[in-house]
Amino acid sequence: xxxxxxxxxxxxxxxxxxxxxxxxxxxxxxxxxxxxxxxxxxxxxxxxxxxxxxxxxxxxxxxxxxxxxxxxxxxxxxxxxxxxxxxxxxxxxxxxxxxxxxxxxxxxxxxxxxxxxxxxxxxxxxxxxxxxxxxxxxxxxxxxxxxxxxxxxxxxxxxxxxxxxxxxxxxxxxxxxxxxxxxxxxxxxxxxxxxxxxxxxxxxxxxxxxxxxxxxxxxxxxxxxxxxxxxxxxxxxxxxxxxxxxxxxxxxxxxxxxxxxxxxxxxxxxxxxxxxxxxxxxxxxxxxxxxxxxxxxxxxxxxxxxxxxxxxxxxxxxxxxxxxxxxxxxxxxxxxxxxxxxxxxxxxxxxxxxxxxxxxxxxxxxxxxxxxxxxxxxxxxxxxxxxxxxxxxxxxxxxxxxxxxxxxxxxxxxxxxxxxxxxxxxxxxxxxxxxxxxxxxxxxxxxxxxxxxxxxxxxxxxxxxxxxxxxxxxxxxxxxxxxxxxxxxxxxxxxxxxxxxxxxxxxxx
Amino acid sequence: xxxxxxxxxxxxxxxxxxxxxxxxxxxxxxxxxxxxxxxxxxxxxxxxxxxxxxxxxxxxxxxxxxxxxxxxxxxxxxxxxxxxxxxxxxxxxxxxxxxxxxxxxxxxxxxxxxxxxxxxxxxxxxxxxxxx
Numbered sequence: 107x108x109x110x111x112x113x114x115x116x117x118x119x120x121x122x123x124x125x126x127x128x129x130x131x132x133x134x135x136x137x138x139x140x141x142x143x144x145x146x147x148x149x150x151x152x153x154x155x156x157x158x159x160x161x162x163x164x165x166x167x168x169x170x171x172x173x174x175x176x177x178x179x180x181x182x183x184x185x186x187x188x189x190x191x192x193x194x195x196x197x198x199x200x201x202x203x204x205x206x207x208x209x210x211x212x213x214x215x216x217x218x219x220x221x222x223x224x225x226x227x228x229x230x231x232x233x234x235x236x237x238x239x240x241x242x243x244x245x246x247x248x249x250x251x252x253x254x255x256x257x258x259x260x261x262x263x264x265x266x267x268x269x270x271x272x273x274x275x276x277x278x279x280x281x282x283x284x285x286x287x288x289x290x291x292x293x294x295x296x297x298x299x300x301x302x303x304x305x306x307x308x309x310x311x312x313x314x315x316x317x318x319x320x321x322x323x324x325x326x327x328x329x330x331x332x333x334x335x336x337x338x339x340x341x342x343x344x345x346x347x348x349x350x351x352x353x354x355x356x357x358x359x360x361x362x363x364x365x366x367x368x369x370x371x372x373x374x375x376x377x378x379x380x381x382x383x384x385x386x387x388x389x390x391x392x393x394x395x396x397x398x399x400x401x402x403x404x405x406x407x408x409x410x411x412x413x414x415x416x417x418x419x420x421x422x423x424x425x426x427x428x429x430x431x432x433x434x435x436x437x438x439x440x441x442x443x444x445x446x447x448x449x450x451x452x453x454x455x456x457x458x459x460x461x462x463x464x465x466x467x468x469x470x471x472x473x474x475x476x477x478x479x480x481x482x483x484x485x486x487x488x489x490x491x492x493x494x495x496x497x498x499x500x501x502x503x504x505x506x507x508x509x510x511x512x513x514x515x516x517x518x519x520x521x522x523x524x525x526x527x528x529x530x531x532x533x534x535x536x537x538x539x540x541x542x543x544x545x546x547x548x549x550x551x552x553x554x555x556x557x558x559x560x561x562x563x564x565x566x567x568x569x570x571x572x573x574x575x576x577x578x579x580x581x582x583x584x585x586x587x588x589x590x591x592x593x594x595x596x597x598x599x600x601x602x603x604x605x606x607x608x609x610x611x612x613x614x615x
Numbered sequence: 616x617x618x619x620x621x622x623x624x625x626x627x628x629x630x631x632x633x634x635x636x637x638x639x640x641x642x643x644x645x646x647x648x649x650x651x652x653x654x655x656x657x658x659x660x661x662x663x664x665x666x667x668x669x670x671x672x673x674x675x676x677x678x679x680x681x682x683x684x685x686x687x688x689x690x691x692x693x694x695x696x697x698x699x700x701x702x703x704x705x706x707x708x709x710x711x712x713x714x715x716x717x718x719x720x721x722x723x724x725x726x727x728x729x730x731x732x733x734x735x736x737x738x739x740x741x742x743x744x745x746x747x
Contacts, residue, residue, distance in 0.1 A: 258706045276724040283717045
């Protein structure tokens with residue numbers, strides 16, 4: 107089946123696949139800028155994300171079984187030229203980006219038409235495409251400085267996308283400004299770290315860097331570089347104490363932007379963390395292995411408990427889910443901190459699963475918002491009676507967030523717990539249990555409000571009579587995926603396992 | 616001692632600039648001042664890159680045309696960080712532009728660019744909603 111799919115494309119196209127992935131949304135963004143209205147720009151965005159999704163599958167199949175694609179951008183051979191390097195670790199992330207941006211764009215048309223002023227819509231889609239370009243670039247590049255540039259391309263576009271929520275609520279502006287300040291500090295820390303690495307190794311190509319770092323374990327410059335890179339990328343990924351920008355950015359951005367960012371942007375930043383910790387630096391370097399227990403696993407555990415506690419006290423549904431995102435990131439960090447192949451597998455598995463859950467949850471909140479204009483948990487009262495189908499999809503994804511059996515959330519927690527037990531980390535298992543109970547608390551609050559309480563009088567006056575099927579379809583695809591991959595977990599587990607193998611392969615020592 | 620300081624003088628200046636910028640970002644309540652601090656912070660990193668690329672006694676890395684067939688013996692400074700910083704400057708300008716545009720929009724929406732006043736306005740909005 108893989109051969110049949112790849113045979114659809116001429117060999118010349120297959121060879122250029124990494125470049126096409128980045129170029130398609132970039133050119134699409136330029137085109138969308140000059141188009142007159144939202145709808146033509148949406149068609150361009152849809153077309154570009156379709157290309158992205160298709161080529162993500164192409165790259166995944168090409169790298170299936172441990173192959174590594176090294177693409178010399180512009181024909182300049184690495185390590186001097188910029189290399190796009192696709193392996194088992196970033197191919198699944200690219201797939202996630204492709205599929206979720208496609209679903210997101212389908213969801214966007216009615217949602218954006220509702221929330222963004224008509225004359226700004228084509229620019230909105232153009233900005234979205236720039237953001238997608240940046241995210242794909244970050245994921246596929248093999249050059250550390252190029253990664254910084256793409257990181258900033260995606261981040262700057264993200265600030266604008268978040269600020270577009272100002273038409274609904276002016277607090278989107280301050281949320282976006284705070285995100286900009288912190289995001290820029292994070293990116294600058296990252297670029298300081300890359301500068302130190304360049305001082306120590308004389309190269310910017312990440313694979314080449316890894317080979318040269320093998321002999322530099324005791325070098326103070328390298329150790330400082332590690333600290334700067336971790337803090338910088340941790341800020342972008344909303345690692346626990348560096349997450350303060352995230353809740354506001356997620357709660358005030360337009361619905362489509364929140365659904366897209368929650369399922370892709372922090373995931374890509376998290377991928378860069380894995381890439382640097384495991385692939386560029388090595389697990390065997392003493393300063394890295396010390397960081398595993400005392401920094402990464404510790405922050406992961408504190409994050410998943412503290413953020414889940416905070417989530418329990420929120421009144422705004424999107425803010426609640428944003429805090430829950432920070433908590434869920436703790437699970438992924440714990441997976442990394444375990445540091446074994448099983449741990450990284452669990453981390454990547456939860457990364458993929460969490461994108462499915464949060465995508466579905468934020469899309470469902472978007473559907474509630476377009477129908478009734480509701481945001482706070484109090485306003486969700488009785489939606490189970492007035493909108494049973496959407497409320498069911500929301501509940502499925504919410505239960506998946508808790509990790510109830512029959513949902514993917516259970517699969518990734520299962521892998522995480524068994525990885526922690528292999529390492530003998532009982533405290534981590536206890537923390538997972540506590541955090542799951544807290545998750546049950548906040549998801550329970552949402553579900554109780556939706557299903558058990560009776561709808562308020564004014565809810566009978568809906569803002570819109572019918573919900574566009576284009577919003578429901580992507581939401582249902584994600585909600586069903588949450589259940590489907592429990593019963594057929596092999597594909598995502600294999601993806602995660604391949605990613606862990608690629609991450610731990612690193613430089614030969 | 617003097618030698619030690621003289622050798623690291625550029626790094627000392629960079630660290631002072633970097634910390635001044637970061638402090639300004641954290642400590643100022645005025646959003647424009649915060650952007651200025653951010654700009655200072657970023658610029659200090661540009662200087663860091665330029666400093667590491669300088670080779671003592673190195674010539675500017677410019678070759679006369681026609682290029683020599685064999686590499687000559689001249690010591691050149693490293694041109695690569697300069698090129699990187701050109702890119703980073705563009706990124707910095709874009710960030711600054713978006714940041715200032717946001718400040719303009721914040722002033723339109725809130726009528727102030729002081730952090731405390733903005734928080735007060737948001738807090739008043741929140742309590743008003745809760746009381747409803």
